[in-house]
Amino acid sequence: MTQIAEVVVDVPTMQTNTPYSYEIPAALVNQLQPGMRVVVPFGNGGRKVQGFVWQINEDAKPNPEVTLKSIDTVMDPAPIVNTELMQLSKWLANTTYAFTITCLQTMLPNALKAKYQKWVSPTAQLPETIRVSLFGDQSELLWDDSLPADTVKQLLSLNRQHLINVRYEVSSKSQVKKVMMVKPALSPEKLSVVRTELRKTAVKQAALIDFLIANSKAISQTELERTVGVSSSILKTAETNGWLTRQAVEVYRDPFQTAVVKTKPLQLNPDQNKAVNAICAATDEGQARNFLLEGVTGSGKTEVYLQAIANALSKGEQALMLVPEISLTPQIVGRVRGRFGEKVAVLHSGLSGGERFDEWRRIQRGEAQVVVGARSAVFAPLTNLGVIVVDEEHESSYKQDDNPRYHARDVALWRGRYHQCPVVLGSATPSLESRARAEKNVYTRLLLPNRVNHQQLPQVSIIDMTEELRHHKESNFSSGLLQALQERLNRGEQSLLMLNRRGYSSFVMCRDCGFVLQCPNCDISLTLHMDTKTMKCHYCGHEEPIPHVCPNCHGRHIRYYGTGTQKVEQELTELLPTARIIRMDVDTTRRKGAHERLLKQFGDHKADILLGTQMIAKGLDFPDVTLVGVLNADTALGLPDFRASERTFQLLTQVSGRAGRAEKPGQVFIQTYNPEHYAIQLAKTQNYEQFFVREMQLRHRGNYPPYFFAVKVTASDVDERKAAEAMVKIVRQLKTVLSPQAIILGPTPGAIARVNKRYYYQLVIKYKQEPQLRDALFTILGQAQKQSRNGLQIAIDRNPMSFM
Ligand SMILES: Nc1ncnc2c1ncn2[C@@H]1O[C@H](COP(=O)(O)OP(=O)(O)OP(=O)(O)O)[C@@H](O)[C@H]1O
Ligand SMILES: [Zn+2]
Ligand SMILES: [Zn+2]
Incomplete structure (x- = not known):
């Protein structure tokens, strides 16, 4: 009887998208389980790849016509993908037009991805001169990208003639961090005896033994070396002498830069109470109910999440909380840790690979009960979920813009169904999709219509910048905003200033001929980076020095348009010389932890004004901020995208919501060239309902x-x-399966027609019900793969965030 394993191999193509069958060697029969990684031979060239065991057929009847290959080795002692996540990967692959292997890998930390190495060694037939020239005195040579093209050519030819052997090595990138721990090996009495027998000059040894006598607990070698002042060679000798033992122990890297301040649950107001009760009831009854928690800014949504999570934990269940781009919202992580301390694990892209891997293992081993994280944390291997929260559910960063193109909110809802637990989608400005579902009772609406303690929403003034420009010379600041800033300075209160980044790209232009430096690979101008003093392409990474002479007319009048925020900061210092300013943008937050540090400084009143890009719009909760200024509200409105108004409304409402969150009332100034636009007018009154109705009509x-x-x-x-x-051709193909109700827009060139030397064309299909569309798109993908050797690539994005 043969046992056969179905394996999903690490070869992302249409043909390999269904599992391959491999024979399980007798030695592995009792060891292998679905969800483990294995190394398997693939193809005819002796190539080895990583794969995931998908299923095991215990008494398979092998087809006598085919000889199955055998599994090589097992990479894990236990499954790393559980049943739930395997099912999820299948669903994900189906709904996002991605390969199962790509989905599996997306769910796991990078550390578990395969590392492939190809080694070559000479055969006995290889002529001596070639052997020496290629291998020198080494027995093997690593065949990787660093080899010169000529050598690769030679190796390929030698391989064809069977004059060399090729060996494939598959390993995990993972690195478990270990620390050497030291412990006395003898009793204090015996150590005292050793001490008396030491030579007089052996001062260091004496100090070491004194320490070991006084401390029987294990201590890390580095700490021991520091406290006692001994070298590692002395410790080694001590080990050989049998005085102490050393043992490498696995440790977790600590991703938290700051200590937690413990907090207690707050007394809920009646609206919060209602919301918490509804969510807890669903947790208690094990119901997969979905809630839309619609609460104005500063209404205390976070407290609702925290108490719903606490309830799940009290039932012995776990909680998952998604926040947008977590590294950008350290405040919220602080609040969750403040409540749940050690039980919390975080997962986000700001962590190093090792930190991420460690947090993931803590979750997988059941050592963390609460996971807070950005988009990909939705795949955290929690096995007993009692509640899932998606904070700021309208945020576009929840959608991944690369394969698999999934939306974390959809995955959260899937997991809620799987675990039979509630999913809470929270926002002050829900996405139209979610709000429309709530309208149809697919989601239960929970409302927090007022700010905590009935604090008023801020008073918002809209400033017409066209009007403003007529009276003043060119400035980023209207007189109203400037005066309000001055008042805050006088009163010792704080202000936030937001500059829409999209509006101000920094570039260089020739003042004589108007030439703007372009990327040689893309249809886009290069961006000026003052910190590195280079010009960079944000699409392909091309980099070159800042020109001093115009490449077009050879003139010397080059003008530098620096980062928007830098320029604004400069003007601000001239206008308000006494103001202390913190600038927060990509340049000042590049270093790890910089973001957190700047926010802490601001929270500690080390500055009067926080000037930043969109990254200051969300989630910040500073009680002394009483003024918010939006320097340029319009940039998003100008984009040819159906979500432009929604984005603008959301951003303005969110950033306005940072003002006046505690006792002191808040004031907001929105500077715009489109003062009559409905998105801006309705953001003024924070009237989400009216915005929803109006936008839905459009x-x-x-x-x-x-x-x-x-x-x-x-x-x-x-x-x-x-x-x-x-x-x-694709349009022609689609037209044969689509109903007359479906609408095809395009094909048109991409918004940026050329990126990294590749040309982009796109089309958008709008439809209500097209049962044949999915199969047709999969067919198109499959056909494209056969041609992909010629360079053609097809990408499919279901429910795209924009049509651009
Ligand atoms: N029941 C309560 N009693 C007293 N203070 C509360 C209560 N609930 C929340 N708060 C406080 O009110 C402030 C605003 O709450 P929170 O930040 O949770 O609002 P939010 O709805 O998440 O806002 P936003 O959407 O603007 O980020 C916080 O400082 C929070 O500690
Ligand atoms: Zn480029
Ligand atoms: Zn020029």
Whole structure:
């Protein structure tokens, strides 16, 4: 009887998207389980790849016509993907048009991805001269990208002639951190005897033994070396002498830079209480109910989450809380840790690979009961979920813009169904999709219509910058905003200033001929980086020195348009010389922990004004901020995107919400060139309901989501004609399966037509119900893969965040 394992191999293609069968060697029969990683042979060249055991058939009847290959080795002592996550990966692959292997890998920390190495060694037939020139006195040579092209050519040819052997090595990138721990090996009495027998000059040894006599507990070697002042060689000798033992012990890297301040649950107000009760009831009854928690800014949503989580923990269950780009909101992590301390694990892209791997293992081993994290934390291997929270559910960072193109909110809802637990989507400005579902009672609405303690929402003034410009010379500050800033300085209160980043890219332009330096690979201008003194392409990474002479007319009048925030900061210091300013943008937050440090400084009143990009708009809760200024509200409105108004409304409402959150009332100034635009007018009164009604009418009229579903298909190729032709063919194919109700927009060139030397074409399909669409798109993907050797690439984005 043969046992056969179905293995999902680490080869992302259409053909390998279904599991491959491998024979399980007798030695592995009792060891192998689904969800473990294995090394398997793949193809005919002796290539080895990593794979995930998907299923085991205990009494399979092998087809006598085919000889199955055997599994090589097992990489894990226990499964690293559990049943739930295996099912989830299948669902994910199906709904995002991605390969199962890509989905599996997305769910796991990078440390568990395979590291492939190819080694070559000479055969006995290899002529001596070639052996010496290639291998020298080494028995093996690593065949990787660093080899010169000529050597690779030679190796390929030698391999064809069977003159060399190729060995494939598959290993995990993971690195478990270990610390050497030292412990006395003898009793204090025996050590005292040893001490008396020491030579008089052996002062260090004496000190070491004194320490060991006084401390029987294990201590890390580094700490011991520091406290006693001994070297590692002395410790080694001591070990050989049998005075102490040394043992490498696995430790976790600590991802937290700051200590926790313990907090107690707050007394809830009636609205909060109602919300918490509803969520807790669903947890207690094991119901997969979904809630939309709609609470104005500063209404205390976080406290609702914390108490719902506490309830789940009290039932012995676990909790998952997603926040947008967590490294940008250290305040919220602090609040969760303040309540749940050691039970909390964090997962986000600001962690190093090792830290991420350690946090993941803490979760997998059941050592953490609460997980807070950004998008990919939605895959945290929690096994007993009692509640899932998606904070700021409208945030576009929850959607991954690379394969698999999933939305964390959708995954959260899937897991809620799997675990039969409530999912809470929270926001002051819910996405239209979610609010529309609440309208249809797919989600239960929970409302927090007032700020905590009935604090008023801030008073918002809209400033028409066209009008402003007529009276003043060019300035980033209207007189109203400037005066308000001055008042805050006089009163010792704080202000936030937001500069919409998209509006101000920094570039260089020739004042003589107007030439703007472009990326040689992309249709986009290069961005000026003052900190590194270079010009960079934000799409392909191309980098070059800042020009001093115009490459076009050779003139010397080059003008530098520095980072928006830098320029604004400069003007601000001239206008308000006594103001202490903290600037927060990509340049000042690049270093690890910088973000947290700047926010702490501001919280400690080390500055009067926090000037920043969108990163200051969300989640911040500073009681002494009574003024918020938006320097340029319009930039997002100018984008040709159906979500432009929604984005603008959300951003303005969120940032306004930072003002006047404690006792002192708040004031907001929004500077704009479109003062009459409904998104700006309704953000003024923070009137989400009216915005929702108005925007839904427009979406209805234009057949946009949430009335229609949408899929974006993109083709790219180094040859522009091929990309365009592929698109035309795809449209023709789709038209044969789509109903007349479906709408195809395009094909059109991409918003940036050329990126990294590749040309982009796209089309968007808007539809209500198209049962054949999924199969058709999978077919298109499969066909494209066969051609991909020629450079054509097809990407499919279901429910895209934008049509651009
Ligand atoms: N029941 C309560 N009693 C007293 N203070 C509370 C209560 N609930 C929340 N708070 C406080 O009110 C402030 C605002 O709450 P929180 O930050 O949770 O609001 P939010 O709804 O998440 O706001 P936003 O969406 O603007 O981030 C916080 O400082 C919080 O500690
Ligand atoms: Zn580029
Ligand atoms: Zn010029």
